[in-house]
Amino acid sequence: MSLAPAHDQFDELRRSLAGPMLRPGAAAYDSARKIFNGMIDRKPCAIAQCTGVADVLAALEFAQRHGLPITVRGGGHSAAGYALADNALLIDLSTMRGVRVDPVKRTARAAAGAILGEFDRETQVFGLATPLGTNTITGLAGLALGGGVGWLSRRFGLTCDNLLSADMVTADGRVVHASATENEDLFWGLRGGGGNFGIVTSFEFQLHPVGPVVVAGMLVHPLARAWDLYRFHRDYIRTAPEEIVTHLALVTTPDGHPAATILVCYSGDPEHAEKTIRPLREFAPAVADLIHPMSYCQMQAMLDHLFPPGIRCYWTGGCLPEVTDDAIGALIQAATPMPSSHSAVALEYHTGAASRVAPDATAYAHRGAEALVVIAGMWHDPAQDEVNIRWGRETWKAMRPHSQGTYSNLLGIDDDGRARASFGVNYDRLAILKKKYDPQNIFRHNQNVVPSA
Secondary structure: OOOOOOHHHHHHHHHHOOOOEEOOOOOOHHHHOOOOOOOOOOOOOEEEEOOOHHHHHHHHHHHHHOOOOEEEEOOOOOOOOOOOOOOOEEEEOOOOOOEEEEOOOOEEEEEOOOEHHHHHHHHHHHOEEOOOOOOOOOEHHHHHHHOOOOOOHHHHOOOHHHEEEEEEEOOOOOEEEEEOOOOHHHHHHHOOOOOOOOEEEEEEEEOEEOOOEEEEEEEEEEHHHHHHHHHHHHHHHOOOOOOEEEEEEEEEOOOOOEEEEEEEEEOOOHHHHHHHHHHHHHOOOOOEEOOEEEEHHHHHOOOHHHOOOOOEEEEEEEEEOOOOHHHHHHHHHHHOOOOOOOOEEEEEEOOHHHHHOOOOOOOOOOOOOOEEEEEEEEEOOHHHHHHHHHHHHHHHHHHHHHOOOOOHHHOOOOOHHHHHHHHHHHHHHHHHHHHHHOOOOOOOOOOOOOOOO
8 A cells, every 4th residue: 555645745736736635634625525426435645626737747747756546536426436545646627627619510628527417508509419428417528438328329329439539648647639530549449448548638529410409208107017118118119210219217206116117318300209209108008208398408417316416326237239038027027126216227228320330449349239237226324235235236147147248337336347348349459558558557446457468
């Protein structure tokens, strides 16, 4: 274990930063080390709240000179808590949040601390969007570097498929630019390879005309209908237009009833929305039909109340090459009943444009998967940790025979050994790239790729 530098040496770090530097005991220290998963309670030796690239360089140089482990925080939304480690220097990018849109080129550049809701708010001024996730407080950086699955993925691909360029600070203190024409190997690795290669400080994305109004919401059915609903939906989505994205979720309703839901976003021509959604409505009378026109930003936020910051969570999951009857049956049987009314298990279909990219075209390898299984255990009472974690593990154990690989952004607190599976056929190439940009594995508090020997 590295010994923390003396107090006066931390004063040196404080003087080198434009932003605040927080140590244990400082008034803002405890609030600054809080992340989305309330179960994570780790204590960095210091937090460098960076205002720009110069601060990142200063913090990185200080940490390496004093032999300190490094963690990096963008949005702090990782359920595994990669942003925090005990006695490490936290390089905190969460105050670097600017977003600038070029409506003529249909591009946007965002700093690494931006969250999804902020990005959407700026791009929607011009009726533009890029595929992002499903929770507005998710950090843009972690989402994009891991792949990025959401409500536009069937139409426009993953978040990483829309990345045009990125600026990154390397382990040896260089600032490099990666794009299709510059540092192409790094650009490949940043599109799904996680934070393994350095500290990305800004991203440039392709934008697409979307909104301002979409048709979205959910259909709620009783749990007893789940088996028939899931099989019907599987056949429906295989031929549905790519303008519609649907997720299936086993949840508990606000009045305490277990339910099977279809979550819907139709982002195409509003005149075609009713015809496209009609088969879902005609399957069977829903307990509640909450699908209606709404703004794109409202749609992006429609699940936010299910993911309050500070909730305790155990997330895991994997990729299903095919949603078979056996997989559907195993999921329903294993996931229910749930020990917490806040938990959910989702099947997120991301075929269409996301599946037409070759597995080795970007670092995100799981292009052939029909759906992701997302096991999201969430609860508030620490006394319920054991029962909820056990439920998550057992549910994933039941789904493992039906899966192949996993989505790296789903890796949870005990999934360190699954990094190779999350990068699939691209792992060895990523390990070679890791050796080039971070041979000492300085950036290891993540979905870690070990440098090639």
